[in-house]
Amino acid sequence: MTYIAKPKISHPSLKKNDLGLTKRDYEGAVSTLCAGCGHDSITAALIQAVYELNVEPHMLAKMSGIGCSSKTPAYFVSQAHGFNSVHGRMPSVTTGANAANRDMTYIGVSGDGDSLSIGVGQFVHAIRRNLNMCYLIENNGVYGLTKGQFSASADIGSKPKKGMPNQQEPIDPASTALALGATYIARSFSGDKEQLVPLLKGAIMHKGFALVDIISPCVTFNDHEGSTKSYAHTREFYHHVANIDYIHPSDEIKASYDEGDAMPVHLHGGDTIVLRKLDREYDPTSRAAAFAYLRERFNAGEVTTGLLYVNENREEMHELMGNVDTPLARLPFDILNPGSAELKKLQSRYR
Amino acid sequence: MASVNDVVIKIATVNGTGSASANGLLRKSIFRMGVPVVGKNYFPSNIQGLPTWYEIRVTGAGYQSRSNRVDVMVAMNAQTYARDMAEVEPGGWLIYDSTWPRNSLLNRDDIAIVGIPFSKMCNENFDGARARILMKNIAYVGAVAALLDVDLDVITTLLEETFAAKKQLIESNLKAIRLGYDYATEHFNCPLPMRVEAMDATKGHIVIDGNTAAGLGCMYAGATVGAWYPITPSTSLMDAFRTFCARYRIDPETGKRTFCIIQAEDELSAIGMVLGASWQGARSFTPTSGPGISLMSEFIGFAYYAEIPAVIYDVQRTGPSTGMPTRTQQCDLLSCAYASHGDTKHVLLFPGDPAECFYMAPLAFDLAERLQTPIMVLTDLDIGMNDWMVPELEWDDSYVPDRGKVLGAEELEKMEKFYRYLDVDGDGIPYRTLPGVHPKGAYFTRGSGHTKYGAYTEDSAEYQEVLDRLLVKWETARTMVPEADIRYSKFNKAAILTLGSGDGACKEALDRLEKKKVGLNYCRVRAFPFTDVVRDFIDKHEVVYVVEQNRDAQLRTLLINDINADQNKLVSLLHYNGMPINAGFVVDGVLDAIAKGQAA
Numbered sequence: 001m002t003y004i005a006k007p008k009i010s011h012p013s014l015k016k017n018d019l020g021l022t023k024r025d026y027e028g029a030v031s032t033l034c035a036g037c038g039h040d041s042i043t044a045a046l047i048q049a050v051y052e053l054n055v056e057p058h059m060l061a062k063m064s065g066i067g068c069s070s071k072t073p074a075y076f077v078s079q080a081h082g083f084n085s086v087h088g089r090m091p092s093v094t095t096g097a098n099a100a101n102r103d104m105t106y107i108g109v110s111g112d113g114d115s116l117s118i119g120v121g122q123f124v125h126a127i128r129r130n131l132n133m134c135y136l137i138e139n140n141g142v143y144g145l146t147k148g149q150f151s152a153s154a155d156i157g158s159k160p161k162k163g164m165p166n167q168q169e170p171i172d173p174a175s176t177a178l179a180l181g182a183t184y185i186a187r188s189f190s191g192d193k194e195q196l197v198p199l200l201k202g203a204i205m206h207k208g209f210a211l212v213d214i215i216s217p218c219v220t221f222n223d224h225e226g227s228t229k230s231y232a233h234t235r236e237f238y239h240h241v242a243n244i245d246y247i248h249p250s251d252e253i254k255a256s257y258d259e260g261d262a263m264p265v266h267l268h269g270g271d272t273i274v275l276r277k278l279d280r281e282y283d284p285t286s287r288a289a290a291f292a293y294l295r296e297r298f299n300a301g302e303v304t305t306g307l308l309y310v311n312e313n314r315e316e317m318h319e320l321m322g323n324v325d326t327p328l329a330r331l332p333f334d335i336l337n338p339g340s341a342e343l344k345k346l347q348s349r350y351r
Numbered sequence: 352m353a354s355v356n357d358v359v360i361k362i363a364t365v366n367g368t369g370s371a372s373a374n375g376l377l378r379k380s381i382f383r384m385g386v387p388v389v390g391k392n393y394f395p396s397n398i399q400g401l402p403t404w405y406e407i408r409v410t411g412a413g414y415q416s417r418s419n420r421v422d423v424m425v426a427m428n429a430q431t432y433a434r435d436m437a438e439v440e441p442g443g444w445l446i447y448d449s450t451w452p453r454n455s456l457l458n459r460d461d462i463a464i465v466g467i468p469f470s471k472m473c474n475e476n477f478d479g480a481r482a483r484i485l486m487k488n489i490a491y492v493g494a495v496a497a498l499l500d501v502d503l504d505v506i507t508t509l510l511e512e513t514f515a516a517k518k519q520l521i522e523s524n525l526k527a528i529r530l531g532y533d534y535a536t537e538h539f540n541c542p543l544p545m546r547v548e549a550m551d552a553t554k555g556h557i558v559i560d561g562n563t564a565a566g567l568g569c570m571y572a573g574a575t576v577g578a579w580y581p582i583t584p585s586t587s588l589m590d591a592f593r594t595f596c597a598r599y600r601i602d603p604e605t606g607k608r609t610f611c612i613i614q615a616e617d618e619l620s621a622i623g624m625v626l627g628a629s630w631q632g633a634r635s636f637t638p639t640s641g642p643g644i645s646l647m648s649e650f651i652g653f654a655y656y657a658e659i660p661a662v663i664y665d666v667q668r669t670g671p672s673t674g675m676p677t678r679t680q681q682c683d684l685l686s687c688a689y690a691s692h693g694d695t696k697h698v699l700l701f702p703g704d705p706a707e708c709f710y711m712a713p714l715a716f717d718l719a720e721r722l723q724t725p726i727m728v729l730t731d732l733d734i735g736m737n738d739w740m741v742p743e744l745e746w747d748d749s750y751v752p753d754r755g756k757v758l759g760a761e762e763l764e765k766m767e768k769f770y771r772y773l774d775v776d777g778d779g780i781p782y783r784t785l786p787g788v789h790p791k792g793a794y795f796t797r798g799s800g801h802t803k804y805g806a807y808t809e810d811s812a813e814y815q816e817v818l819d820r821l822l823v824k825w826e827t828a829r830t831m832v833p834e835a836d837i838r839y840s841k842f843n844k845a846a847i848l849t850l851g852s853g854d855g856a857c858k859e860a861l862d863r864l865e866k867k868k869v870g871l872n873y874c875r876v877r878a879f880p881f882t883d884v885v886r887d888f889i890d891k892h893e894v895v896y897v898v899e900q901n902r903d904a905q906l907r908t909l910l911i912n913d914i915n916a917d918q919n920k921l922v923s924l925l926h927y928n929g930m931p932i933n934a935g936f937v938v939d940g941v942l943d944a945i946a947k948g949q950a951a
Contacts, residue, residue: 058790074795074807081786082795083630085623086653092578092620096627096635097786099576099611104787122623125616324607328575329633329785331609333752336573338599340746343571346598347743350557351383 018054026051028075033068038190038216038231039138043075045193046107046136049200050077052246060105061097065090065119068145069111069138069216088119091126094133095317101327102318105204106133112153113143116171120152123173127180127209132316134203134210137173138190140218141229148221159226173213175294178287178309184210185290185309189234190217192305198273199307201246207268208316215303234303240278241293242306247272265310275307284309353544356386356411359418360495362425363435364488367399370427373488374405376509377495378738382558383505384549387413389855390558390738391931396583396676402431409499409547412862415704415739415855419933422545423499425491427469433457444543446494448487465539467494472530477523486527493531500542502549503532557743561734562638564705564744565664566591568712569636570599570610573752574662576635578613578624580643583676584732585666588638618643622650622661629660630796632757632785634716636662641670641683644690644727651725652691653798655821658772658781660719660755662712663727666735669929678929679732681851684905687727688879694818698828699879700728703836703854706741707877708734713750714833720755722828723783731900733852733931756782763789770794771805772817779823825880832878835885839872846872846888847941848921849898850906853932857898860937869941871896879909886914889921896941898924900932 010024026047031040050060057079064070066087073082081104085093090108098106115123115137126135141154150158153173154166177185184206186199196214203210215234217223223230247264248271263275265285275284283289290309297304324331360377364370378390389408395401408418422443426435432447432454439445441461447453449466458464473487496506506528514520535541566588569577579589589612596610615621621637628635639647644665654661665687669680687699700715702708711728719726756776763769763784771794772781781803784792794805802813803820836854838861849857854875861871874888874895889895889910899906904923910916924940926932 056790058793059787061786079790079793081793082797083627084795084797084799085626086649086798089619089623089650092615092623093627093630095613095620096576096578096624096629097631098627099578099613099624100628100631100633100635101787121616122620125620129613318611321611322607323611324602324605324609327631327787328609328611329628329631331575333573336575336600336609337571337746337750340748342599343744343746347557347559350559351379 017051019056021051021057023047023051025079026057026077028078031075032071034220036219037068038140038218039069039072040075041190041193042136042138042196042214042216043072045196045200047076048197049204053201053204055105055204059103060107063090063094063097063106063108065110065114067111067114067143069109069136070114072109072138088114088117089122090114091119091122091131095126095129095131098131098133098317100329102132102323103327107204108133108135110135110137112137112139112141112151112173116152116173120171124180127177127182127211129317130181130183130208130314130320132207132209132318134200134206134212137211137213138216139173139213139229140216140222141227142218142222144218144221155228158228159224161221161224165226172294172298173211174308175291175298177211178291178294181314182211182309183208183311183314186211186307187213187215187303187305189215189238189303189305191231191235195240195243195305198244198246202244202267202273202307205267205269205271206310207312208314237301237303239297239302239304240306241282241304242278242284242308243276244307245274245276247274265312267312273307278306285311355546355548356409356550358409358422358499358545358547359420360407360409360423360425360499361421361435361438362405362491363428363431364403365428365430366394366397366401366403368488369485370403370405370488373492374407376489376506377492377501378407379509379558380496380501380506381407381409381547382553382740383509384502384547385551385553386411386547386549387552387740388558389415389417389740391417391733392737393930394677402428411550411552413552413740414859414934416859417931417933419935423495425495427487427491436462444498446491446498465498465535467531467534469531472534473527476526476530482523486523489524489527490531493528494535496528497532497535497541498539498543500546500548503528553740555743556740558738558740559705560587560736560738561702561705561708561730562588562666562736563591565638565708565712565728565730565735567595567744568709569662570595571746572634572713572716574634574636574716575609576611576613576624576628576633577637578615578621578628578635579637579639580615580618580621582640582643584668584736585638585640585643585664587736588664588666618646619650622647622663625661625663626650626654626659629719630786634662634752636664638664638666640666640668641686642673644683644686648686648690651697652693652695654725655691655695655697656693657796657798658723658783659796660723661725662715662719663725665727665729667729667731675929677732679852679900679931680927680929681729681731681853681900682905682927683729684901684909687729688909696825698722698724698726698832700726700833701850701877702728702730702734703851703875703877704734704741705739706744709744711833713752717753718828718831721753721831722780722824723755724824729851731852737931756780758782758784758792760789763791766791770803772801772803772820774803774820774823778827779820779825780827829880829882832880832882834882835877835888836875837873837884837888839888840870843870843872844892845894845896846874846892847896847898847937848874848876848889850876853898853900856932856934856937859934860941863934863938864941867942869945871941876906879913881910881914886916889914889916892920894922895920896922896924896944898926898932898937898940900926902927
């Protein structure tokens with residue numbers, strides 16, 4: 001980390017988005033994570049994504065639990081509302097916040113410890129509800145803040161800095177989310193901003209539960225030889241399967257795509273993402289095919305990345321419940337309270 | 352035993368046989384005759400096949416608690432026949448199904464036995480196993496009506512109202528009533544000397560359980576987000592909220608809902624959802640019971656420190672651990688008052704009956720938003736799931752929700768900079784903003800150490816400043832919570848102090864003790880922290896009998912801890928066997944204490 005405070009002034013020639021904001025306006029406090037931490041790259045990718053998507057900062061809610069990853073909401077979009085909750089409980093707080101105000105954009109930042117161990121129950125059930133949020137798992141296979149214990153995503157045979165290699169079956173967030181019915185599932189690598197930014201944009205714009213599992217090496221506790229979550233290992237076994245381009249509603253689809261490889265997916269807000277399949281056989285709209293592919297590549301030791309699954313047809317939580325369009329927190333009291341005359345009337349059954 | 356409008360009827364059945372509606376019919380009929388009633392359920396933690404009892408106390412005097420006595424036992428369950436018979440007061444009556452021969456060993460000379468062939472009559476008159484079982488229940492209502500002189504016209508009207516939509520059921524139910532009624536009239540001297548007589552003491556009253564009233568209260572208070580995990584005995588609270596919302600919270604134009612009920616995966620999640628929704632400015636609540644409070648504690652501490660409103664209804668049941676889930680206690684006082692690790696303390700409200708469960712709902716939301724902290728409403732199974740006669744609930748249409756110190760877009764626009772945890776007004780309550788309202792309102796909510804400006808800190812002085820300010824807020828809370836219910840005479844040197852469902856038993860005990868020339872004052876605390884009035888009340892007495900329903904004198908501990916009450920004065924009367932407390936227990940406890948020298 002650095003101890004030098006960021007200057008508040010930005011250069012007048014900096015590019016502005018549709019809201020007239022520069023990328024600087026989407027920055028946060030200076031990160032206190034270790035130098036070279038994958039999480040900081042993800043933070044930078046997030047800043048770029050929300051800047052390019054023209055997200056109004058105060059309409060963004062940054063949710064997190066506990067852990068290194070959960071600290072990062074302080075490091076982007078200072079003008080957004082942050083909620084750093086308790087360990088493993090970010091999904092429930094986000095569920096309640098979204099229930100009360102469906103108009104905001106919810107980005108939950110979690111880690112493999114926060115989501116796959118202490119918070120696995122909440123992670124699972126937020127998916128089942130198809131909560132409309134973008135859920136990031138900054139996945140490094142270890143507990144950083146408590147100095148390097150294995151997390152539930154550690155691969156079999158992965159070596160810690162000290163002690164015995166992991167022998168327990170890892171939990172893969174992507175295939176778990178697929179089994180549970182998440183409607184947008186992507187995986188990427190903190191070191192691949194070019195792939196990551198469009199995936200994040202698609203996840204933020206997706207209506208429903210969007211999971212982005214991001215391999216994010218822990219430079220202090222899990223970046224050594226023998227670790228399967230190191231920069232070197234990830235780069236070696238990294239496999240793009242279906243990348244996307246994010247197309248803003250006002251933009252035409254300009255890039256040329258080879259037929260059969262490109263697949264446009266229309267998002268609810270009018271945006272489009274174009275899938276660029278690098279493996280022609282891969283079908284990211286089929287849950288069964290995606291599951292089989294993921295497990296097969298996983299067994300082969302590959303880190304499959306890209307947009308792994310997408311379903312734009314499933315209704316999100318509010319739609320499933322049939323709730324009013326107005327955020328519940330904004331409803332005036334008089335429409336919520338039936339009044340004294342009705343109270344008198346309804347009590348006849350208690351006499 | 353001869354008496355009018357002072358009789359306890361206990362009905363022993365098997366759960367899952369539909370006896371609840373029959374028992375409700377009998378209880379309601381007596382209430383409709385203008386006679387006050389108390390209805391208590393004693394049921395197993397089970398769905399079908401185990402013994403269950405319903406007790407109707409007919410009380411012309413209008414007492415609220417159970418009576419520790421049974422005058423008329425309707426023994427419909429062979430499994431519990433022996434113990435049911437043993438429970439009848441000498442001079443009382445026992446009604447049983449004489450279809451089958453009774454074990455001759457089971458007899459008592461000091462009570463009257465009334466045999467009525469309910470099963471035989473119902474088998475002859477109704478088709479189908481289910482109908483026969485259900486109608487047997489209705490038939491005993493008919494028999495009790497004849498024996499106690501309950502008005503048949505009132506019963507008929509009630510059945511007509513109940514089955515207005517299913518007319519064929521009116522006829523069959525009336526037939527079953529008649530079977531029991533006529534058999535009793537033909538074979539016994541009806542009515543018994545112990546009977547019911549119409550009076551005019553229920554006008555302007557209803558009979559309702561606390562969970563229904565609380566669910567109604569939350570709906571009226573404007574709650575929009577309810578998150579919960581099913582747990583006895585609080586489940587019916589959310590059921591009631593759902594029922595009322597289905598009726599009043601559907602937008603007539605779009606058919607869409609103005610409420611959101613989320614059945615969470617556990618209580619950890621339920622409270623997290625409440626905090627998320629409250630953070631966004633919705634009135635949000637969760638009903639639970641003791642085990643749920645244990646699970647929610649971490650988040651309750653978070654809400655205390657990050658200053659987020661929340662309303663939690665704790666319908667207490669016996670502990671420790673799973674305890675007896677269908678029995679009552681007031682055993683969560685300490686775990687709620689100090690829920691979570693670190694220095695925390697929480698505002699608690701103690702409703703004394705279902706009416707207060709209703710009125711304390713808007714109050715709890717007002718306090719939660721005004722104080723920006725969790726408010727726990729501690730009711731119990733006795734209040735929550737039993738039938739209490741209370742004055743008809745009223746709503747003041749001029750009520751405006753107190754949203755507390757929330758800055759709107761206009762106010763934020765005028766401000767140079769907003770700081771979340773500054774004590775601007777000196778009452779320990781900072782200003783807050785709601786997400787999505789204005790860019791200047793953004794702040795970072797965290798459970799980690801923070802400064803009064805809302806920034807992360809590990810600086811000792813900055814951390815301590817916020818922690819100390821929360822104590823200022825605690826003293827502000829003390830001035831805002833509902834006042835105790837007090838009866839005071841300067842001639843009495845001793846008093847009873849209780850809370851919640853102890854109210855009925857204690858007030859009845861005061862009357863009985865008065866007759867024995869023991870005059871006592873009375874204080875029912877309605878909230879924690881305790882008000883100055885409670886402090887003064889204790890100061891003014893030489894002895895204060897603290898009546899509560901737990902083993903460890905938790906209320907007494909809170910009094911000593913919070914207002915430094917003189918522990919030598921506080922004499923505990925503890926009732927914690929899981930049954931609702933009764934007046935006799937309090938009377939005996941006070942008399943015993945006096946005899947032992949703790950003179951009144």
